[in-house]
Each structure stands twice: as structure tokens, then as C-alpha cells.
Amino acid sequence: MTAVADDRVAALADAGVDEVRVAFQQWLADNAAELAPFKHLSTQVDEVFAALSRLQKLLYSAGWIRLGWPDEVGGLGGPQVLRAVVSEELAAAGYPPPFSFGTQEVLGPAVARFAPPDLAAEALPRLLRGDETWCQGFSEPGAGSDLGSLRLRAVDDGETWRVSGEKIWTSWAQFADRCLLLARTGPVESAHKGITALFVDMDTPGIEIRPLRSMNGDDEFCSLYFDDVAVPKSRTIGEVDGGWAVAMFILGCERGAAAWQRQAWMRWRLGTLVTDAPEVSDATAGEALTLVHCLRLLSRRTVRSLSDGDHVGVLPSFDKLMMSTAEKFLFDSALRSAPDTLLLGEDESARDWRSDYLYSRASSIYGGAAEIQRNIIAERVLGLPRD
Ligand SMILES: Cc1cc2nc3c(=O)[nH]c(=O)nc-3n(C[C@H](O)[C@H](O)[C@H](O)COP(=O)(O)OP(=O)(O)OC[C@H]3O[C@@H](n4cnc5c(N)ncnc54)[C@H](O)[C@@H]3O)c2cc1C
Known part of the structure; x- marks a missing residue:
């Protein structure tokens, strides 16, 4: 695999869109033989997950996935649009998106913008490197389109939130290390004004994950059950009761x-x-x-x-x-x-x-x-x- 030296990639970050596009195309062509297996993935979802995580790590170590992310979250700098160039050229060459690509562009910008800086600095490089994956805990039974009516509750318990309730359709939660969760912190009638976003470790005691089979045969999404789960207050993303702004920002990125x-x-x-x-x-x-x-x-x-x-x-x-x-x-x-x-x-x-x-x-x-x-x-x- 042809490694690209950090200083050359940093220079590319300053060079602009066209030069990055050409350099990445060249790198893909130079490494086509080694990258070929990623074009033919297994039908087993855990094997797909493992292969796409490997692809993520590979692109990170070569520098490409770090372009367009700021230095303080493990990036090499340059405008955000460079991330779009890398993902486009990868797809144009027939490769699947590495496992965290979706999460990266959907949840990554929200963590960079709303999380406490030390949390963003710890978590984002791990996501970009492919060391961990995240999931998006928004929908609930009865609260999909009408997201403002969500009921999963986080109760203030001093240093922690105590979280109880249910989420559904959480994509790839069975592989996720963290969940960006929307929880009700105000009264039920507070609707979208009483929601707080939390960044939850998925191995915290009290979380049960049950995969759900989708019609293409994959266990793509899951039901999540939270039973009095302790989440440190330091894991609050954005303002308390200000989770709607975080959610809307995330949906803007997703859409x-x-x-x-x-x-x-x-x-x-x-x-x-x-x-x-x-x-x-x-x-x-x-x-x-x-x-x-x-x-x-x-x-x-x-x-x-x-x-x-x-x-x-x-x-x-x-x-x-x-x-x-x-x-x-x-x-x-x-x-x-x-x-x-x-x-x-x-x-x-x-x-x-x-x-x-x-x-x-x-x-x-x-x-x-x-x-x-x-x-x-x-x-x-x-x-x-x-x-
Ligand atoms: C493949 C897949 C992956 C997903 N991954 C995630 C995930 O990772 N995390 C997560 O939180 N959620 C996830 N979801 C859930 C998704 O966000 C919801 O399914 C979606 O928001 C719709 O909500 P719902 O299923 O409750 O349907 P409902 O809101 O019950 O809607 C049912 C139907 O009624 C229509 N409808 C509802 N309200 C109105 C209205 N006011 N006006 C007109 N029509 C209306 C809807 O358009 C829809 O056709 C995923 C869903 C899918 C299919």
C-alpha cells in the first residue's frame, strides 16, 4: 500500500479540490490490486462490518479520511468540501463507503460542533480511524416523524443522567461503541423544547440491544432498551433541553x-x-x-x-x-x-x-x-x- 506522507497530504489540504481529486484518483489506481477485495464483500453482515472497518483504517492511515477535518479532532485541516471529494472518488471507483462514512458525515459534525471540546477530541479521531463506530438513537415506537414527542427519559441525578426508555430502528447499534441519544429532560408537554442530546457508551450496564431483520435480510437496525442507565453529565451534547438544535443540525447533515x-x-x-x-x-x-x-x-x-x-x-x-x-x-x-x-x-x-x-x-x-x-x-x- 502506498502511504502518503502527512506533509504531502497537509499540502493537499491547502491545494484545493481539483488537486486532491487527482491525487486521490492516482492513489486509488496505484493501490487497485490491494483494494480489489473491498469491491466484493461477503453477504454476512459481521464480515462486511469487519471489511469496511479495515477499509476505514486503511484510508485513515494513508491520510485521506483526515482531510477536511480540523487538527483538534485528529484531522489534517483544509475545507470540509475535501471530505466530499474523497467519498465521491471512492464511490466513482466502485468501492463501498467505509463503515463509519455515513456516521462520520451525519453525527461527526454535530459532535465536533456541540460536544465539550475534550470529548470531541477524544471521540472523533477514534471514529475517523475506524477504532469505534457510533449509532443514532432518535426514533422510538410512536415517535418517528413526530420526533418532538419522544419519551425516553433522562432524569437529573447530580453528576449523572439516569436514562430509561426505548429506541427503535437504530441502524447498526449491535456494532456501535457509542450512541448519540435524544432524551426527554423536560415534562412530556415540553415537546421539542425539553429534549437533551447525550453521548452514551453502548457497554454501559442497563442497555439491551435486540437486532431487527429488515426485508433485504440484514439485521440492519435494532431495538434498544435502557433501564436506569447512568450517563455522566460530561456526556451532554449541547445545552440541557437544547437537544432539538443538535437533532436538526444532524438531520441537515443526514439529508x-x-x-x-x-x-x-x-x-x-x-x-x-x-x-x-x-x-x-x-x-x-x-x-x-x-x-x-x-x-x-x-x-x-x-x-x-x-x-x-x-x-x-x-x-x-x-x-x-x-x-x-x-x-x-x-x-x-x-x-x-x-x-x-x-x-x-x-x-x-x-x-x-x-x-x-x-x-x-x-x-x-x-x-x-x-x-x-x-x-x-x-x-x-x-x-x-x-x-
Ligand atoms: C433503513 C432505516 C434505517 C433507520 N435508521 C435509523 C437510525 O439509525 N436511528 C433512528 O433514530 N431512526 C432510524 N430509522 C427510523 C426513521 O427515522 C423513521 O422510520 C422515520 O423517521 C419515520 O418514522 P416512523 O417509522 O415512526 O413512521 P411514522 O412517523 O409512523 O410514519 C408512517 C407514515 O405516515 C406518514 N406521516 C407521518 N406523519 C405525517 C404527517 N404529519 N404528514 C404526512 N404524512 C405523515 C409518514 O410519512 C409515513 O409514510 C431508520 C429507518 C429506516 C427505514
């Missing part, structure tokens, strides 16, 4: 920056569709490309704004809606173009298409359902009345 990785992956997947299913018509491939490109443009605006430190507000709702529209169109096209392969095929490629098709159904649910994004756009952008 915006995470969509960037998805568009890069979809563009690559569209290329494989044209190869694997030559029956796909030019008109269908063209429409899919247009949708993916629209997502790219929307997400590009969000990534640029986040990189410049601008407030993105509710605009990433457009990205999220476009993301699920493009993803469903792409995989509906795959099903229509090659139904026998997708429905009945038994080789690795057919299994991947089937799994990706089934997962694409979730794209209009996770990170906030499509109906909710439409409501946000209608009320907050177009100024239409709530009723």
Missing part, C-alpha cells in the same frame, strides 16, 4: 451531506445497470442519470454551504426528497429491465441487485419520510398553511 455519498454511489450503480442489463432503454438510463445529476447539484449546494459554515436551514429537505426519488427510479428501472435476474438470479451480482432494490424502498423513510420533507418544503419554503 444533505450524506446524500452526496449516495449520489456518487448511484451514479456508479447506474453504470453497472447499463452493463449488467443492456436491455435498459436509453430513455430510462437517461432519466435516471438526470435524476442522479439533479441530486448531485442539490447536494453540492448543501456540501458547499456546510463547508463554508453557512446555515443550511430546511433546504436539505429538497436533497432528501430528490435522493429517494432518484434511488427508487434507478432500482425500479433495474427491476423492469432485468426482472429475471433481479427476482430469481442466484449469483453475487443478482443478489446485490435484489438487496439494493429492497433497500431502495427504505430511502423514502429513513432520515425523515418523503411526506415529511414535502410538508417542510410546503410550510417552511413555500409558506403554505399547515392545514
Whole structure:
């Protein structure tokens, strides 16, 4: 593996987007033989997890994953947009996102911004290095779209919070070392004004994790049960009762920056569709490309704004809606173009298409359902009345 010296990567951080893109493309080409196994992952989720953690460590030790993160959290500096370049080029070359990539862009910026600085300095480098993974404990039975009604409670007990309640649909919690958890600290009727964000070690006594099987066959998400779990007050992220601001910041990153990785992956997947299913018509491939490109443009605006430190507000709702529209169109096209392969095929490629098709159904649910994004756009952008 060709290591890139820190000083050269630091110089790249100053050099700008195009130079980083070319240097990373070159590194991927130079190391193609050693990276090849990452293109053919096992179907066993724990083996996938282990392989993608290895990829994460590899990219960290070569310096690439540290670009665009500040020095105080283990980064090499440079604008945040460099992270988008690395994730895009990785996907364009056909590699899966390393395990923490999603978490990194969804939860990482919130920890960098809202956590006590010593906690951010300890935890973020471990995430970037691939030494630990995190999960996002927001949804509860009865509190998904209506997140402000969540009930998991954190009671003030002096130096600690005592946390009790339930979370659901927590992705990859069975592998996670920490959870960014939203808890009710005010009265139930305080709605979004009585929520606090906590950073919880998943091996704390009193946490039970039960994996749930999704329809593509993976144990992707989990139910979490908290029974009087002690969480140090030093693990409070942001203000007490100010968790809504943290949650909205995270959802902005999830709907915006995470969509960037998805568009890069979809563009690559569209290329494989044209190869694997030559029956796909030019008109269908063209429409899919247009949708993916629209997502790219929307997400590009969000990534640029986040990189410049601008407030993105509710605009990433457009990205999220476009993301699920493009993803469903792409995989509906795959099903229509090659139904026998997708429905009945038994080789690795057919299994991947089937799994990706089934997962694409979730794209209009996770990170906030499509109906909710439409409501946000209608009320907050177009100024239409709530009723
Ligand atoms: C693959 C996947 C991974 C996930 N990972 C995580 C995770 O890591 N952490 C986490 O916390 N959560 C996670 N989730 C949960 C996700 O955030 C919720 O499923 C989502 O917010 C919807 O909430 P819900 O399932 O409770 O559905 P509900 O809120 O019950 O909604 C059901 C339906 O009603 C519609 N609806 C609800 N309210 C309105 C309204 N006001 N107007 C119009 N329509 C409405 C919705 O759009 C939806 O179609 C994940 C979900 C999926 C599918």
C-alpha cells in the first residue's frame, strides 16, 4: 500500500479540490490490486462490518479520511468540501463507503460542533480511524416523524443522567461503541423544547440491544432498551433541553451531506445497470442519470454551504426528497429491465441487485419520510398553511 506522507497530504489540504481529486484518483489506481477485495464483500453482515472497518483504517492511515477535518479532532485541516471529494472518488471507483462514512458525515459534525471540546477530541479521531463506530438513537415506537414527542427519559441525578426508555430502528447499534441519544429532560408537554442530546457508551450496564431483520435480510437496525442507565453529565451534547438544535443540525447533515455519498454511489450503480442489463432503454438510463445529476447539484449546494459554515436551514429537505426519488427510479428501472435476474438470479451480482432494490424502498423513510420533507418544503419554503 502506498502511504502518503502527512506533509504531502497537509499540502493537499491547502491545494484545493481539483488537486486532491487527482491525487486521490492516482492513489486509488496505484493501490487497485490491494483494494480489489473491498469491491466484493461477503453477504454476512459481521464480515462486511469487519471489511469496511479495515477499509476505514486503511484510508485513515494513508491520510485521506483526515482531510477536511480540523487538527483538534485528529484531522489534517483544509475545507470540509475535501471530505466530499474523497467519498465521491471512492464511490466513482466502485468501492463501498467505509463503515463509519455515513456516521462520520451525519453525527461527526454535530459532535465536533456541540460536544465539550475534550470529548470531541477524544471521540472523533477514534471514529475517523475506524477504532469505534457510533449509532443514532432518535426514533422510538410512536415517535418517528413526530420526533418532538419522544419519551425516553433522562432524569437529573447530580453528576449523572439516569436514562430509561426505548429506541427503535437504530441502524447498526449491535456494532456501535457509542450512541448519540435524544432524551426527554423536560415534562412530556415540553415537546421539542425539553429534549437533551447525550453521548452514551453502548457497554454501559442497563442497555439491551435486540437486532431487527429488515426485508433485504440484514439485521440492519435494532431495538434498544435502557433501564436506569447512568450517563455522566460530561456526556451532554449541547445545552440541557437544547437537544432539538443538535437533532436538526444532524438531520441537515443526514439529508444533505450524506446524500452526496449516495449520489456518487448511484451514479456508479447506474453504470453497472447499463452493463449488467443492456436491455435498459436509453430513455430510462437517461432519466435516471438526470435524476442522479439533479441530486448531485442539490447536494453540492448543501456540501458547499456546510463547508463554508453557512446555515443550511430546511433546504436539505429538497436533497432528501430528490435522493429517494432518484434511488427508487434507478432500482425500479433495474427491476423492469432485468426482472429475471433481479427476482430469481442466484449469483453475487443478482443478489446485490435484489438487496439494493429492497433497500431502495427504505430511502423514502429513513432520515425523515418523503411526506415529511414535502410538508417542510410546503410550510417552511413555500409558506403554505399547515392545514
Ligand atoms: C433503513 C432505516 C434505517 C433507520 N435508521 C435509523 C437510525 O439509525 N436511528 C433512528 O433514530 N431512526 C432510524 N430509522 C427510523 C426513521 O427515522 C423513521 O422510520 C422515520 O423517521 C419515520 O418514522 P416512523 O417509522 O415512526 O413512521 P411514522 O412517523 O409512523 O410514519 C408512517 C407514515 O405516515 C406518514 N406521516 C407521518 N406523519 C405525517 C404527517 N404529519 N404528514 C404526512 N404524512 C405523515 C409518514 O410519512 C409515513 O409514510 C431508520 C429507518 C429506516 C427505514
